Amino acid sequence: MHQNLAARLDNIAPFHVMELMKMAAELEKQGRHLIHMGIGEPDFTAPQAVIDAAAKAMAAGRLQYTSALGLPALRAAISQHYRDVFDLDVPASRIIVTAGASAALLLACAALVEPGREVLMPDPCYPCNRHFVAAFEGRAKLIASGPDHRFQLTEEIVRQQWDERTSGVLLASPSNPTGTSIEHEELGKIVAAVKELGGFSIVDEIYQGLTYDGAPFSALSLDEDVVVINSFSKYFNMTGWRLGWLVVPERIVPALEKLAQNLFICPSSIAQYAALACFEPATIAIYEERKAEFKRRRDYIVPALRELGFGIPVMPDGAFYVYADCSSFTDDADAFAKQVLNEAGVVIVPGLDFGPATATSYVRLSYANSMENLQEAVARLKKFLTDR
Known part of the structure; x- marks a missing residue:
């Protein structure tokens, strides 16, 4: 029997970033070491x-x-x-x-x-x-x-x-x-x-x-x-x-x-x-220390990305994301994110999922990762952008 799905599903778009995550998983299966700056998840777990x-x-x-x-x-x-x-x-x-x-x-x-x-x-x-x-x-x-x-x-x-x-x-x-x-x-x-x-x-x-x-x-x-x-x-x-x-x-x-x-x-x-x-109180103290660590990472990654040529017109004051203008490098943020994944081994997210206004010109980077990994990601991005 042919069963039609509800029409409301037509108004719900797929998560395009999941295609990128599948690509990343495949590369890791092949032994590639990737630095993940794509997922919106704290790298800290519950105390x-x-x-x-x-x-x-x-x-x-x-x-x-x-x-x-x-x-x-x-x-x-x-x-x-x-x-x-x-x-x-x-x-x-x-x-x-x-x-x-x-x-x-x-x-x-x-x-x-x-x-x-x-x-x-x-x-x-x-x-x-x-x-x-x-x-x-x-x-x-x-x-x-x-x-x-x-x-x-x-x-x-x-x-x-x-x-x-x-x-x-x-x-x-x-x-x-x-x-x-x-x-x-x-x-x-x-x-x-x-x-x-x-x-x-x-x-x-x-x-x-x-x-x-x-x-x-x-x-x-x-x-x-x-x-x-x-x-x-x-x-x-x-x-x-x-x-x-x-x-x-x-x-x-x-x-x-x-x-x-x-x-x-x-x-x-x-x-x-x-x-x-x-x-x-003791748990809140742990959370506040972790918050301070997120701020430290933000204060590192934003100037580092600007130095590489990304446009960050507004300093992010919360969460653990940087929304960066990549239009000086590309007119297709989705293709750029895939290239960064494949050639630099850094996972970033194109603006495609977040609405049409910035779909082709912005990428999102999560700094919910260790400072060591963020520094390595910046080094990889610098090499990638220099070699292009």
Whole structure:
């Protein structure tokens, strides 16, 4: 029997970078030594206290379903974290623990995106964000946002682009792929404008803990109607544990709980018990040391890439990415990334996945790698560019 797939799949593009990852895996099978600057994953893993907490929970048999909203103790710990770090009172009742930030974004889009309606987001942006919108038959309206705007939307842009089809905005600060944040005052103006226009603001803050220049802030300080996404993957180094959270206005918690019950039952109980250890003072001290190491790497790699001739028009102030203009070397960033892989043995990501505006002229490099490997990558890139 011939079975047609749902038409919505036509609106979800494949991850082009996966082709590059397959090529890299094949080269490594052949014995090539590659330096990976492609994957958006901390090279640090969960601290021992987190692993021990997971083992203790398993030994105690704490393996049953939890509430769809998450463990009350973990929701309370996240609430306290907002108080400790940002001096914000975010009640635990507004916090929903999720199966990764991806589940949080899925739940937010399920609750807020209407079929046929548009959600504004910058180009470049993380591709899955637009695909979450597409999954609920909304339309991501990508708006070219260059270095003059820190690769982010502004209040002026939002007002210019808003029309009768627009429902809201989906922002990320700091952003993947650019590592740039929206400045506090500008984000406040955007949120106020969206509210005035009758829309919703979703702000992805999964890299918020990795902010290097100045004190980090949360969009939750701007308006209690903002929906904020966060994660244990990046600052807390728990990528494969699949645990995140969502902060929403109190009035929509019942709707999100209903969705979470039906779509996910609950997040992993083991990951939740493990995450409780993330907030212990000794564990936070480890995370802060690792954050300082990411900053040290950034402060090395950005000048080194500029010296090689890459254009980095905006200093990335967060995450662990550099979004670099390679147009002085090529007019095809995808072909350039493949050439760098094959000839220099360095894995970088072309702009193709992040939106059309920078697809051919930018590459993303992750500095979630050791300083030794970053230095070797720069040496290989220098030789490659000299020999071309």
